[in-house]
Amino acid sequence: MTHYTGGCLCGAVRYSIDAEPIRQLLCNCVDCQKQTGTAFLSGLQVPSEAVSIIGAMSTFTMPGGQSGEPMHRRFCSKCGSPILIEKDGTGRRLIMAGTLDDKSQFKPTVSLFCEQAPSWVVMPTDTENLPRYYT
Numbered sequence: 001m002t003h004y005t006g007g008c009l010c011g012a013v014r015y016s017i018d019a020e021p022i023r024q025l026l027c028n029c030v031d032c033q034k035q036t037g038t039a040f041l042s043g044l045q046v047p048s049e050a051v052s053i054i055g056a057m058s059t060f061t062m063p064g065g066q067s068g069e070p071m072h073r074r075f076c077s078k079c080g081s082p083i084l085i086e087k088d089g090t091g092r093r094l095i096m097a098g099t100l101d102d103k104s105q106f107k108p109t110v111s112l113f114c115e116q117a118p119s120w121v122v123m124p125t126d127t128e129n130l131p132r133y134y135t
């Protein structure tokens, strides 16, 4: 059963997710600020095998991201919309919440790297707000 569907701005990349998210999070780290072009990333962490994708994506791999391990940031080859982030060997993918067809499905429970957020960002009161990554 498909729980979630979404895609990029131009429609060339479409995906479906057949699982409930492991985590729903916000990331305020400086790398995510750069990649999303805005203040923070919003994403759903899901089992890798639950995600079906059609359409061509390009990948930027950062050798040692905020976690110290290579991060693959994948985006639509045509319009550039960020689609997902994954690390080798984790079995999980982080799907960009802004690409969901139904935005009301996204309910973040944790904010990461709060210490790197711009001073004007107001942290949600209903998320666990961590200074960096999970400890």
Ligand SMILES: [Zn+2]
Pocket: 008, 009, 010, 011, 012, 013, 076, 077, 078, 079, 080, 081
């Ligand atoms: Zn696109």
Ligand SMILES: [Zn+2]
Pocket: 027, 028, 029, 030, 031, 032, 033, 041, 066, 113
């Ligand atoms: Zn981040």
